[in-house]
Amino acid sequence: MPPAGTPATTEATIEAGRIRRNWLLAAPALALLLIGASGPLLIVLVYSFLEPGDYSGVIWKFTPRAWFEIFLKRDIFDGTLGVADAHLTIFWRSVRLSLLTTLITILLGFPTAWFIATRPRSQRALWLFLITIPFWTNLLIRTFAIMEVIRNQGVMNTVLLQAGLIAEPIQILYTDTAVLIGMTYVYLPLMVLPLYAAIDRFDFRLAEAGYDLYASRLQVLRRVILPLVRPGLIAGSILVFVPSLGAYVTPRVLGGGKNMMIGNFIELQFGQGRNWPLGAALSMLLLLIVMAALLVYVRVSGRENPHG
Amino acid sequence: MVPPSLQPAAGPSETPRIAVEARNASKAFGQGDALTRALDDVSVAIRKGEFFTLLGPSGCGKTTLLRLIAGFDTPTGGSILLNGRDITADPPNRRPVNTVFQSYALFPHLTVLQNIRFGLDMLGRKRAEADARAAEMLALVRLEGFASRRTAQLSGGQQQRVALARALAPEPEVLLLDEPLSALDLKLRKEMQRELKRLQRETGITFVFVTHDQEEALTMSDRIGVMQGGRILQIGPPREIYNQPANRFVADFIGETNFLDGEVGAIAGDTATIELAAGSVTVRSAGLDRGQKVTLAIRPEQVRIGEAEGLPAVVTGNVYFGTDTHCHLELSGGAGVVARLQSAADDATPLGEGTAVRVSFTPGSVQVLAD
Numbered sequence: 191m192p193p194a195g196t197p198a199t200t201e202a203t204i205e206a207g208r209i210r211r212n213w214l215l216a217a218p219a220l221a222l223l224l225i226g227a228s229g230p231l232l233i234v235l236v237y238s239f240l241e242p243g244d245y246s247g248v249i250w251k252f253t254p255r256a257w258f259e260i261f262l263k264r265d266i267f268d269g270t271l272g273v274a275d276a277h278l279t280i281f282w283r284s285v286r287l288s289l290l291t292t293l294i295t296i297l298l299g300f301p302t303a304w305f306i307a308t309r310p311r312s313q314r315a316l317w318l319f320l321i322t323i324p325f326w327t328n329l330l331i332r333t334f335a336i337m338e339v340i341r342n343q344g345v346m347n348t349v350l351l352q353a354g355l356i357a358e359p360i361q362i363l364y365t366d367t368a369v370l371i372g373m374t375y376v377y378l379p380l381m382v383l384p385l386y387a388a389i390d391r392f393d394f395r396l397a398e399a400g401y402d403l404y405a406s407r408l409q410v411l412r413r414v415i416l417p418l419v420r421p422g423l424i425a426g427s428i429l430v431f432v433p434s435l436g437a438y439v440t441p442r443v444l445g446g447g448k449n450m451m452i453g454n455f456i457e458l459q460f461g462q463g464r465n466w467p468l469g470a471a472l473s474m475l476l477l478l479i480v481m482a483a484l485l486v487y488v489r490v491s492g493r494e495n496p497h498g
Numbered sequence: 499m500v501p502p503s504l505q506p507a508a509g510p511s512e513t514p515r516i517a518v519e520a521r522n523a524s525k526a527f528g529q530g531d532a533l534t535r536a537l538d539d540v541s542v543a544i545r546k547g548e549f550f551t552l553l554g555p556s557g558c559g560k561t562t563l564l565r566l567i568a569g570f571d572t573p574t575g576g577s578i579l580l581n582g583r584d585i586t587a588d589p590p591n592r593r594p595v596n597t598v599f600q601s602y603a604l605f606p607h608l609t610v611l612q613n614i615r616f617g618l619d620m621l622g623r624k625r626a627e628a629d630a631r632a633a634e635m636l637a638l639v640r641l642e643g644f645a646s647r648r649t650a651q652l653s654g655g656q657q658q659r660v661a662l663a664r665a666l667a668p669e670p671e672v673l674l675l676d677e678p679l680s681a682l683d684l685k686l687r688k689e690m691q692r693e694l695k696r697l698q699r700e701t702g703i704t705f706v707f708v709t710h711d712q713e714e715a716l717t718m719s720d721r722i723g724v725m726q727g728g729r730i731l732q733i734g735p736p737r738e739i740y741n742q743p744a745n746r747f748v749a750d751f752i753g754e755t756n757f758l759d760g761e762v763g764a765i766a767g768d769t770a771t772i773e774l775a776a777g778s779v780t781v782r783s784a785g786l787d788r789g790q791k792v793t794l795a796i797r798p799e800q801v802r803i804g805e806a807e808g809l810p811a812v813v814t815g816n817v818y819f820g821t822d823t824h825c826h827l828e829l830s831g832g833a834g835v836v837a838r839l840q841s842a843a844d845d846a847t848p849l850g851e852g853t854a855v856r857v858s859f860t861p862g863s864v865q866v867l868a869d
Contacts, residue, residue, distance in 0.1 A: 393603065398603065399597070399603035401591055402568060402596055402597045403616050403664070403665075404591045404668065406591055418606070
């Protein structure tokens with residue numbers, strides 16, 4: 191028998207080598223993430239605590255002023271402090287529109303995902319393929335296409351006017367509704383795909399079992415199907431809510447500058463606003479809101495479904 | 499919502515009372531050339547409190563019939579009656595019928611107790627009442643300590659019991675069991691067979707049991723319906739099905755059978771002589787005509803091997819099964835016959851291959867199948 195310890199040491203060496211090799215394999219991606227994500231984030235964090243330069247950029251002098259500016263404003267006439275209600279309106283609009291987008295994509299996406307998951311297996315690939323077609327076209331172009339549909343002289347209003355259903359065009363463009371329509375359209379596939387994956391794993395015999403045990407169709411949906419497809423529902427909600435909150439192109443094109451969301455407001459600070467620290471602070475705040483939303487989701491889903 | 503089981507049953511009560519009935523029920527899938535008749539004009543009346551088994555090979559339509567009774571599928575023709583009331587149009591949640599699924603279909607997001615309570619909750623039973631009933635069901639299937647377990651933490655046999663308890667909890671008029679034992683290993687299956695019989699006796703609920711396992715059907719059922727090709731071929735108690743099979747399929751599917759082709763010869767009074775290639779056999783003449791082509795069905799345990807009288811045969815081999823030995827014989831004329839010889843301490847040496855013997859059959863055991 192070989193001396194005790196020798197095989198173990200050898201194994202440990204091999205194991206250590208394996209771990210080192212795995213680290214090496216991951217290194218390029220980790221380096222890219224470190225430089226590409228953490229670095230800029232750090233710069234943004236630092237900038238949020240600096241003073242704005244006169245025309246743009248920053249003055250390297252520490253101040254938490256930008257963070258106060260998010261919520262408070264100084265009256266330009268008498269210099270008193272007040273609540274920055276314009277900012278709060280923008281935050282509220284962003285959160286409200288993002289939540290609504292998530293809700294509508296769930297309502298539209300669930301039946302769609304259900305439909306695809308209940309097709310014969312050979313047809314599903316085609317349906318999934320159709321779902322992904324919008325991704326082939328640039329987001330900006332798709333948004334302009336929506337604009338073409340909903341503007342006063344656009345397809346929808348022209349058809350309704352010609353049909354005599356309305357007397358004058360419905361003003362949708364440059365309203366919150368337009369932004370909502372645009373975001374719902376853009377993010378719907380991100381809801382359908384994870385929901386489809388979850389429904390595909392769902393054992394339909396469980397629905398039959400529920401139906402057999404005196405549950406109505408609605409009760410089967412609520413008590414059996416929804417709890418079991420919840421992972422997909424949560425994944426889809428995160429995938430829709432997070433980019434909705436930071437949306438830039440859609441509110442810019444369809445909201446027409448008046449109906450700003452956080453993303454547009456941040457852009458404004460780095461552009462015409464010439465207030466980089468405020469823009470940086472807003473970016474960090476957006477990040478915090480998203481992280482808070484994710485944490486709440488993880489907590490909720492974790493508590494109610496401890497076994498998976 | 500009024501529990502379906504409390505709804506008054508329509509129609510007068512007869513003896514024996516019928517729990518569930520299919521009248522000319524048909525179910526076809528697809529259309530045109532691709533049309534398949536899963537169920538073809540099936541009529542069967544299942545009595546109250548009986549253990550009824552639908553037996554047949556896969557694809558015979560037994561599960562389709564079960565799904566029509568449960569309400570998962572609607573028949574393309576005919577009707578389903580429960581206690582004399584037509585329930586063909588009722589959805590599954592309006593039928594006082596529960597199902598034990600082949601895959602158990604336990605809700606993975608609920609505990610054992612929550613699974614068992616599910617039906618009671620959906621019926622709107624009071625919390626305390628549902629709790630008491632669920633506890634009673636747990637005791638009935640002997641899973642008292644498992645109330646708060648997740649179903650994934652249970653063994654196959656335990657999941658099976660939970661599925662049973664869940665289906666029995668709302669006190670259904672009829673319990674449907676779709677090959678519930680097929681996923682269990684042999685030992686557990688035997689145990690669950692006894693368990694099912696016990697549950698059926700204790701609850702008095704009508705069981706409709708689907709299986710492709712003929713032994714399971716014979717040991718458990720009060721009556722069996724043998725199915726093939728979307729039709730019911732024969733309905734009767736296990737002994738009748740086994741001893742008097744209605745046709746060649748039933749005789750072949752249930753147990754082992756020797757088939758011998760022959761022709762009806764002389765008929766004298768109530769006996770008839772069947773002429774075989776190897777000789778002649780005397781049977782009861784009822785329903786037979788001279789010259790008619792028939793098939794004789796003889797169970798291997800009814801085949802006797804002797805030296806004095808019977809059909810001349812040669813032993814071609816022996817297969818030892820422990821409790822008995824199957825002796826393979828070739829009759830003169832070429833037909834093969836298997837005789838089941840019960841093992842005894844003194845018959846240590848089987849008949850050697852090539853031994854010339856005489857084969858006869860226990861009187862009254864020969865079934866004549868006209869085909």
